[in-house]
Amino acid sequence: MTLEQKHHESATVGQEVIIRERRLGALLTFQGKGSDLMKLAKENPEGCCHDNYFNQCGDCSSQRAMLPISQIRDAALVNHAPIGCASDLGQFNAQHRRGLRYNAIPVQNIRALSSNLTEKDLIMGGENKLAAALEEAYRRFAPKAIFVTTSCASGIIGDDIEEVTLNAEEKLGIPIVPIYCEGFKSMVWTTGFDAAYHGIVRKLVKPPRERRNDIINIMNFSNQHAFSPLLAKIGMEARYLVHQASVEELAHISEAAATGHMCETLGTYIAASLEKLYGVPELKSPPPYGSLWTDLWLREIGKITGREKLVEKVIVSERKRIAPELEAVRKKLEGRTVFAFGGASFCHNMLALAHDLGLKIVGMMGFHHDMTFDNDYEEIISLKNTLTLVGNIGSYSVCNKQPYQMIKILQDIKPDLVMSRHESLPTQAVKLGIPTFFAADANILGGYDGVVTTGKRILGAIKSRNFVKNLSAHSREPHSAWWKKQKDPFYFAKGKRL
Amino acid sequence: MSLRQANSYKEGSFIDRPRHTCALGGALFTLRALSRVIPIIHASPGCGYNVYTAFNAGAGYLGGGYCGGAAWPSSNVVENEIVFGGEDRLKEQILSTLELMDGDLYVVVSGCMVEMIGDDLLTVVASIKDSPAPLLAVPTPSFKGNSYDGYDIILEGLFEGLTRRQTRKEKGLLNILGIVPGQDVFYRGNLSELKRLLEALGFKVNSFFGDGEDISSIRRAARAEATILLSDVAGQKAASFLEDARGVPTLKLPFPIGAQETENFLKGVAKALGLRDSKVQKLLSFENRRYYEYLERAADIYNDIDLQRYTVIVADSNYAPSVSNFVSEELGFVPVLTVVTDPLTEEKQKEVLLRFHSSGDLPRPLVRFGTQTSDSARFLREAWAPVSNHRYSFTLSPGLVIGSVYERELAEDYSLPLVTLSFPATNRVVFQEARAGYLGGLTLASEIFTTLVSGR
Ligand code: SF4
Numbered sequence: 046m047t048l049e050q051k052h053h054e055s056a057t058v059g060q061e062v063i064i065r066e067r068r069l070g071a072l073l074t075f076q077g078k079g080s081d082l083m084k085l086a087k088e089n090p091e092g093c094c095h096d097n098y099f100n101q102c103g104d105c106s107s108q109r110a111m112l113p114i115s116q117i118r119d120a121a122l123v124n125h126a127p128i129g130c131a132s133d134l135g136q137f138n139a140q141h142r143r144g145l146r147y148n149a150i151p152v153q154n155i156r157a158l159s160s161n162l163t164e165k166d167l168i169m170g171g172e173n174k175l176a177a178a179l180e181e182a183y184r185r186f187a188p189k190a191i192f193v194t195t196s197c198a199s200g201i202i203g204d205d206i207e208e209v210t211l212n213a214e215e216k217l218g219i220p221i222v223p224i225y226c227e228g229f230k231s232m233v234w235t236t237g238f239d240a241a242y243h244g245i246v247r248k249l250v251k252p253p254r255e256r257r258n259d260i261i262n263i264m265n266f267s268n269q270h271a272f273s274p275l276l277a278k279i280g281m282e283a284r285y286l287v288h289q290a291s292v293e294e295l296a297h298i299s300e301a302a303a304t305g306h307m308c309e310t311l312g313t314y315i316a317a318s319l320e321k322l323y324g325v326p327e328l329k330s331p332p333p334y335g336s337l338w339t340d341l342w343l344r345e346i347g348k349i350t351g352r353e354k355l356v357e358k359v360i361v362s363e364r365k366r367i368a369p370e371l372e373a374v375r376k377k378l379e380g381r382t383v384f385a386f387g388g389a390s391f392c393h394n395m396l397a398l399a400h401d402l403g404l405k406i407v408g409m410m411g412f413h414h415d416m417t418f419d420n421d422y423e424e425i426i427s428l429k430n431t432l433t434l435v436g437n438i439g440s441y442s443v444c445n446k447q448p449y450q451m452i453k454i455l456q457d458i459k460p461d462l463v464m465s466r467h468e469s470l471p472t473q474a475v476k477l478g479i480p481t482f483f484a485a486d487a488n489i490l491g492g493y494d495g496v497v498t499t500g501k502r503i504l505g506a507i508k509s510r511n512f513v514k515n516l517s518a519h520s521r522e523p524h525s526a527w528w529k530k531q532k533d534p535f536y537f538a539k540g541k542r543l
Numbered sequence: 544m545s546l547r548q549a550n551s552y553k554e555g556s557f558i559d560r561p562r563h564t565c566a567l568g569g570a571l572f573t574l575r576a577l578s579r580v581i582p583i584i585h586a587s588p589g590c591g592y593n594v595y596t597a598f599n600a601g602a603g604y605l606g607g608g609y610c611g612g613a614a615w616p617s618s619n620v621v622e623n624e625i626v627f628g629g630e631d632r633l634k635e636q637i638l639s640t641l642e643l644m645d646g647d648l649y650v651v652v653s654g655c656m657v658e659m660i661g662d663d664l665l666t667v668v669a670s671i672k673d674s675p676a677p678l679l680a681v682p683t684p685s686f687k688g689n690s691y692d693g694y695d696i697i698l699e700g701l702f703e704g705l706t707r708r709q710t711r712k713e714k715g716l717l718n719i720l721g722i723v724p725g726q727d728v729f730y731r732g733n734l735s736e737l738k739r740l741l742e743a744l745g746f747k748v749n750s751f752f753g754d755g756e757d758i759s760s761i762r763r764a765a766r767a768e769a770t771i772l773l774s775d776v777a778g779q780k781a782a783s784f785l786e787d788a789r790g791v792p793t794l795k796l797p798f799p800i801g802a803q804e805t806e807n808f809l810k811g812v813a814k815a816l817g818l819r820d821s822k823v824q825k826l827l828s829f830e831n832r833r834y835y836e837y838l839e840r841a842a843d844i845y846n847d848i849d850l851q852r853y854t855v856i857v858a859d860s861n862y863a864p865s866v867s868n869f870v871s872e873e874l875g876f877v878p879v880l881t882v883v884t885d886p887l888t889e890e891k892q893k894e895v896l897l898r899f900h901s902s903g904d905l906p907r908p909l910v911r912f913g914t915q916t917s918d919s920a921r922f923l924r925e926a927w928a929p930v931s932n933h934r935y936s937f938t939l940s941p942g943l944v945i946g947s948v949y950e951r952e953l954a955e956d957y958s959l960p961l962v963t964l965s966f967p968a969t970n971r972v973v974f975q976e977a978r979a980g981y982l983g984g985l986t987l988a989s990e991i992f993t994t995l996v997s998g999r
Contacts, residue, residue, distance in 0.1 A: 098638075099639035099640060100616065101615060102595070102613065103592060104589050105587060105593070108593055127655050128563070129564050129565025129567055129655070130589075132594045132596065133596040133600075134597075135597055135600055135949075136596050138560070154951070154952050157560055158557050158559045159557060161561075163686050167655075167659060174556075177557065185917055198655050198656070228589040229587045229621045230622060231621070234588065446613055448613050449614070469607060469612045469613050473614075521579075523610035523646065525642065537643075
């Protein structure tokens with residue numbers, strides 16, 4: 046499959062989404078300057094998903110697919126897998142309850158079953174069991190739709206999920222949405238987000254009944270309504286997707302004026318799908334992080350919805366409104382060095398914020414890199430936008446969240462502070478004694494207010510210096526003395542180094 | 544009221560919001576609880592981090608520790624290995640791990656994918672001659688068992704790999720098995736409390752995961768005089784291995800919570816190991832005195848504002864009977880329904896039922912076995928159906944639920960307060976506190992009462 050074909054295939058409603066390695070030329074290992082990576086993407090858009098001789102454990106598509114769909118409030122989820130693949134349901138449950146509380150929706154547990162494949166099923170096939178689990182999910186939760194997520198095991202035994210789900214759909218009379226997200230199929234776990242959205246678009250989204258010029262889809266995680274006050278100023282409403290959404294709400298996301306997101310890594314696949322299938326435009330701008338990108342984002346919304354004049358006014362007044370506070374924060378932060386790591390494009394957002402706050406960017410590490418996105422718009426290439434905004438990045442690496450590599454890079458660069466997003470990894474920086482700002486809720490860092498919020502939170506993080514130092518002094522590092530002396534963080538990379 | 548049981552768990556049926564993970568998960572968290580052990584996961588890319596997330600959040604945020612969470616070495620096999628076999632990839636991963644990770648022991652464990660394609664961990668490990676520390680392989684095929692089984696499988700593997708039969712035993716040395724790290728949210732506190740008490744009797748204790756212990760405790764396991772097994776389920780296999788292959792007899796005792804059960808526990812150990820009575824009595828009188836001096840404090844408020852509660856308990860087979868006995872006998876509560884949540888065979892269920900005290904005229908709960916999270920609500924509905932003339936048809940008030948965070952809905956439905964103690968307990972951060980022994984019982988009592996007066 047060439048990347049040209051991908052544009053055709055990825056946004057249509059085939060059974061399953063093409064993995065990111067093949068669709069977006071995603072790569073997992075890179076070290077160089079930001080500009081080198083840009084150049085590479087031009088010369089070699091097919092990318093190359095490099096592996097290492099030594100790996101630490103990663104994520105899988107199945108987990109990433111289950112997160113958003115377990116949060117759809119009136120659907121149920123059947124994980125067709127051995128029991129272990131459902132391990133993080135407890136975590137997702139905590140997240141869902143918090144999300145419901147935010148949104149003043151009655152709090153309830155997630156509704157999820159594991160089909161619990163055992164040895165016998167792996168020999169005899171698990172289709173009957175899946176059918177039974179679907180009926181049970183229906184009986185137990187009375188859901189408006191049921192999602193089925195596949196697993197390595199169900200993939201290998203070759204269960205015909207289409208057939209089982211179609212039969213169940215007929216019998217139960219609600220949409221049954223298969224999500225093909227076998228962990229072993231893709232080394233790039235963000236493929237799981239695409240798989241989840243693909244299923245939603247394929248089975249739940251209906252053609253628009255009308256066009257809502259006042260509603261914008263925002264793909265996000267936390268469902269904090271942080272973009273709403275800003276959008277309200279131009280007479281628009283945000284529809285936060287897909288966490289805590291209802292099946293009915295999802296059916297009509299095709300009616301929005303446009304689709305935006307908190308990060309390209311998360312949102313561009315579904316944005317492209319909605320654009321191709323239902324003519325909902327994808328915003329051709331960076332997401333609203335840092336003042337300048339927020340300007341661009343608002344202008345793009347203004348252009349699409351015919352609110353240009355209003356937008357310009359709002360930009361001026363908003364910037365003026367935050368100026369004093371922003372100035373004060375900037376003064377305190379100025380000149381400190383910062384290193385960012387996290388999911389590829391959200392890292393770019395953090396750099397946009399850091400830049401706006403007057404921090405000195407000394408490097409970043411993305412957990413993968415997509416050489417392109419599903420829509421071929423220059424304006425959404427987040428790396429390009431970032432380099433334009435902040436200038437070249439001297440130390441740019443791509444690493445599949447491998448602590449052994451992260452630690453080396455951090456030790457080498459010794460930033461004053463780290464900005465990060467992705468649970469459990471900030472610990473690595475903390476163990477090195479570096480104050481770390483964790484972008485737990487991406488939404489509240491967005492828009493003009495988000496810049497000030499980020500600044501204040503970073504100031505807070507700096508104050509954790511003593512706590513961090515103490516932890517660092519008492520934590521034991523599992524890497525060998527030999528590795529500590531190694532110069533090259535990518536010593537164990539396989540094949541030609543990109 | 545008679546003990547009743549109903550088996551909602553059929554071997555291998557689907558599971559609604561599981562309260563446990565797979566064998567790999569149990570194995571990894573057992574290894575994580577050992578000091579300076581480096582696991583090498585041979586599995587698909589997501590398995591390791593997936594179970595880490597489960598236990599980190601569910602077990603009171605116990606974190607990655609020395610080598611856990613995102614830092615676990617893992618072969619992350621993908622399609623290519625599935626087609627051509629993953630043994631080469633595993634060998635590569637082991638060799639690089641030995642170079643890069645610093646530990647006292649390396650243990651290769653496996654996920655379901657690599658077992659399905661027939662990779663042979665043992666052969667790969669046997670082909671590696673040079674290792675800075677012992678290197679073992681223990682297949683932990685995830686589809687063959689749950690996390691309780693994983694604990695057993697890995698410990699048996701470690702005992703087999705690291706111990707030899709010892710003709711001379713070390714006087715007074717005991718092993719403790721049956722408390723599963725992670726599944727028991729308070730495992731570490733529980734082990735140190737029991738260890739504290741046994742040491743006070745003059746024993747030396749291998750609890751394996753306790754404060755200050757390391758893998759030398761595993762090595763010494765075969766020299767112990769006995770293994771105390773605190774579960775009807777977990778640790779059975781590992782204990783049998785020590786008994787049959789290493790000549791260490793097993794002493795099975797109930798998992799003790801509070802003064803009465805702990806007293807029985809200590810007496811049980813003392814009797815089996817031929818300890819002088821006076822020594823035991825001395826410890827008991829000290830411990831009991833302190834325990835009741837504290838518990839007595841609650842007596843005034845207990846009676847002043849009526850703190851007695853109808854109690855619903857949802858927990859695994861270690862906790863369910865012990866907590867049930869504890870609230871009934873030591874707090875004077877009325878346990879009305881106890882749901883045992885780990886997957887048990889019918890035979891095991893019968894054993895667990897015997898743990899519920901049946902002496903005297905104290906009220907005993909209805910005991911049901913349900914692995915499904917929605918079972919507890921169903922059982923409660925059945926038991927408390929507001930049918931006239933039904934013997935349970937009075938309101939479940941004042942009441943209390945003791946369970947996991949999954950019981951929040953149930954508690955809310957009946958407007959009852961909830962005390963969490965079972966996995967998953969995402970609403971608490973647990974350090975050294977215990978639920979077992981004297982001190983654990985006090986902590987539990989204090990938490991229950993605190994919850995009840997928290998509105999005052
Ligand atoms: S078996 Fe596959 S789907 Fe399940 S957790 Fe592991 S990598 Fe993910």
